Amino acid sequence: MERRTSERLVNLTIALLTARTFTSKDRLRDLVEGYHGLNNENFDRQFERDKDTLRALGVPIETGTDERYFADEPGYRIRRDDFELPPLSFGPAEVAVLVTAAQVWQQASVAESTTRALTKVWASGVEPDIDRLGALRPHISAREPAWQTLWDALQARRYVTFTYHNMARRVAPFVLAYRHGAWYLAGFDDTRGAPRLFKLGRIQGEVSLTGEPGAYELPATPATELLAGLEEAQPDATALLAVRSGRAPWLTRRAELVAQAEGEWRRWQLPYASGGAVVDDIAMGGADVRVIEPAELAEAVKAHHQALLANLGVTP
Amino acid sequence: MTAAPQVARLLILVPYLQQREYVDVAEVAADFNIKPRQVLDDLQVLVMCGLPGGLPDDLIEIDLDLAREEGLIHMRNSPLTRPLRFTRDEAVSLIVAVEAVREVADGPTAQAAQSVIDKLSGLMGEALPVRLEVAAGGDDVRDRLGEAIDQGLQVRLTYDGLARRGTTTPVVDPTRVEVRDGASYLVAWALDRGDWRSYRLDRIADAELTGQPAKDHGAPPVASGSFEDTPDTATLDLDASAAWVAEYYPVRGVTALPDGGVQVVLPVADPGFLTGLILRLGPQIRFVDPPSAAADALAEARAFLGQLD
Numbered sequence: 001m002e003r004r005t006s007e008r009l010v011n012l013t014i015a016l017l018t019a020r021t022f023t024s025k026d027r028l029r030d031l032v033e034g035y036h037g038l039n040n041e042n043f044d045r046q047f048e049r050d051k052d053t054l055r056a057l058g059v060p061i062e063t064g065t066d067e068r069y070f071a072d073e074p075g076y077r078i079r080r081d082d083f084e085l086p087p088l089s090f091g092p093a094e095v096a097v098l099v100t101a102a103q104v105w106q107q108a109s110v111a112e113s114t115t116r117a118l119t120k121v122w123a124s125g126v127e128p129d130i131d132r133l134g135a136l137r138p139h140i141s142a143r144e145p146a147w148q149t150l151w152d153a154l155q156a157r158r159y160v161t162f163t164y165h166n167m168a169r170r171v172a173p174f175v176l177a178y179r180h181g182a183w184y185l186a187g188f189d190d191t192r193g194a195p196r197l198f199k200l201g202r203i204q205g206e207v208s209l210t211g212e213p214g215a216y217e218l219p220a221t222p223a224t225e226l227l228a229g230l231e232e233a234q235p236d237a238t239a240l241l242a243v244r245s246g247r248a249p250w251l252t253r254r255a256e257l258v259a260q261a262e263g264e265w266r267r268w269q270l271p272y273a274s275g276g277a278v279v280d281d282i283a284m285g286g287a288d289v290r291v292i293e294p295a296e297l298a299e300a301v302k303a304h305h306q307a308l309l310a311n312l313g314v315t316p
Numbered sequence: 317m318t319a320a321p322q323v324a325r326l327l328i329l330v331p332y333l334q335q336r337e338y339v340d341v342a343e344v345a346a347d348f349n350i351k352p353r354q355v356l357d358d359l360q361v362l363v364m365c366g367l368p369g370g371l372p373d374d375l376i377e378i379d380l381d382l383a384r385e386e387g388l389i390h391m392r393n394s395p396l397t398r399p400l401r402f403t404r405d406e407a408v409s410l411i412v413a414v415e416a417v418r419e420v421a422d423g424p425t426a427q428a429a430q431s432v433i434d435k436l437s438g439l440m441g442e443a444l445p446v447r448l449e450v451a452a453g454g455d456d457v458r459d460r461l462g463e464a465i466d467q468g469l470q471v472r473l474t475y476d477g478l479a480r481r482g483t484t485t486p487v488v489d490p491t492r493v494e495v496r497d498g499a500s501y502l503v504a505w506a507l508d509r510g511d512w513r514s515y516r517l518d519r520i521a522d523a524e525l526t527g528q529p530a531k532d533h534g535a536p537p538v539a540s541g542s543f544e545d546t547p548d549t550a551t552l553d554l555d556a557s558a559a560w561v562a563e564y565y566p567v568r569g570v571t572a573l574p575d576g577g578v579q580v581v582l583p584v585a586d587p588g589f590l591t592g593l594i595l596r597l598g599p600q601i602r603f604v605d606p607p608s609a610a611a612d613a614l615a616e617a618r619a620f621l622g623q624l625d
Binding site for chain 2: 002003005006007009010011013014015017018031032053054056057058059082083084085086088090091093094096097098100101102104105110111112113114115116117118119120122123124125128133134135136137138139140141154155173174175176177178179180181182199201218220227246247248249250253280281283284285286287288289290301302303304305306307308309311312
């Protein structure tokens with residue numbers, strides 16, 4: 001049964017693609033063997049379903065009339081230029097990149113789409129006869145349950161609904177962003193009437209598709225300002241630290257060495273964003289880091305360590 | 317109605333076969349990521365397809381016996397010469413995958429990846445609705461490591477590892493670069509440990525060639541250096557403000573506490589890592605089990621306060 005369906009759909013595609021002009025439905029019924037033997041009602045239903053299936057696969061079936069022959073009867077066609085992948089050429093280094101790209105997605109559905117895109121490249125005359133880059137294993141995973149629905153919504157330009165911060169939202173997805181292993185969605189939140197950024201891991205419950213495909217257009221530079229919110233805050237202050245030689249490299253790598261040294265201690269000037277995580281960053285250095293100035297920062301780090309000892313029931 | 321995936325494939329398979337005079341069934345199966353049996357099934361459908369008219373010359377011709385018995389495909393009379401255009405989903409999936417390669421690649425390979433992205437984006441004709449950012453460290457380090465891997469050379473890393481909270485200079489035989497959970501890792505044989513280790517690329521401050529060739533240590537284990545096979549765990553009760561720990565680390569378990577806090581069970585691959593995390597979380601930690609897991613962190617905090625006097 002599946003074989004007969006595939007056969008009919010491929011033959012319909014070829015018939016529409018090779019016709020010089022619009023072809024009427026009745027003519028297609030004659031041309032495509034898979035339609036023979038169906039009564040009118042079944043043929044009509046089958047033909048509509050076939051068109052939908054092909055369009056969903058990206059086959060551009062156009063409707064129109066050829067004035068000369070059937071003034072009042074609609075016909076169908078596929079323009080070759082709309083159907084065919086334009087010529088592509090890739091050098092050996094580029095083919096190696098493409099072959100490596102086949103292994104990147106860990107999500108079955110997207111991995112399949114990637115494979116299908118690649119087979120189109122190979123069908124276009126590019127030979128995948130080059131080994132993948134053995135020394136590179138980039139993987140992208142998306143473990144967040146919300147991910148697949150949001151990806152589908154984004155490709156189809158459909159609205160989604162979900163709960164975030166205990167509030168029901170209706171959102172037009174603009175961009176999915178993967179940063180440091182977590183996925184974010186930037187989009188227009190209809191409920192709030194403003195663009196918003198959502199962390200997928202914090203979406204509560206299910207995400208549902210709603211409304212029709214193609215319900216909105218992507219902005220030209222989608223959500224640039226929103227995504228800038230994911231960047232680290234810019235430094236607006238400088239601290240003077242004493243750090244034991246060779247310790248706390250996560251601090252010293254973004255600091256500048258100051259000439260004066262005392263034994264195993266080196267002095268560093270560290271630019272930091274106030275209101276950021278500088279206290280946590282310094283505290284992680286334990287006894288290898290001391291804050292010389294500013295006094296408020298020195299006090300904050302001291303309070304941080306005192307609270308740790310107090311919480312875990314140890315007297316300082 | 318499950319014919320759609322097969323139809324999508326057939327519309328690609330016809331021009332694919334048209335480009336290749338003779339091709340192995342096994343090769344087609346590998347390129348399309350399907351079983352050889354499925355390839356033969358596809359061919360059986362194709363011989364019933366062709367130009368409308370129903371005359372023998374109108375149909376696609378494939379010697380099915382040759383395909384079944386010799387595993388070789390030869391097609392004639394193709395009505396399709398070019399594959400169908402990319403759907404948006406296909407184009408985005410492939411471009412993002414190539415971006416992931418570019419993010420971890422070194423010099424010439426990164427350039428090749430960018431050129432592929434440019435060509436594919438040109439076909440798509442709209443902005444890419446997906447952004448990738450992989451913590452992959454500096455270009456210099458990546459180029460040097462790429463060169464060392466290609467030529468089989470040993471390197472000395474300057475590594476700012478979080479586990480020891482200090483800089484170390486391990487000598488390693490580098491093998492490959494992996495991306496896991498949004499960060500790139502160098503997988504290498506560490507000479508001093510006599511074992512495989514992963515080093516986060518963004519914590520490698522420098523990599524210099526030692527002038528020695530790297531030795532062959534066989535293939536590294538999959539996901540080496542990850543937390544997955546660690547038997548030890550520590551349980552931390554945290555304030556709600558520290559709930560990010562459960563998203564950021566591969567925790568074994570997360571339980572909500574009645575007042576909004578969370579309890580997380582963390583695998584402890586390296587006690588130094590846990591000490592750093594506890595010092596960092598400070599006031600946001602309420603309880604650690606077993607208490608001994610916090611001993612080093614508490615000693616550090618006490619030593620810090622002692623230095624102030």
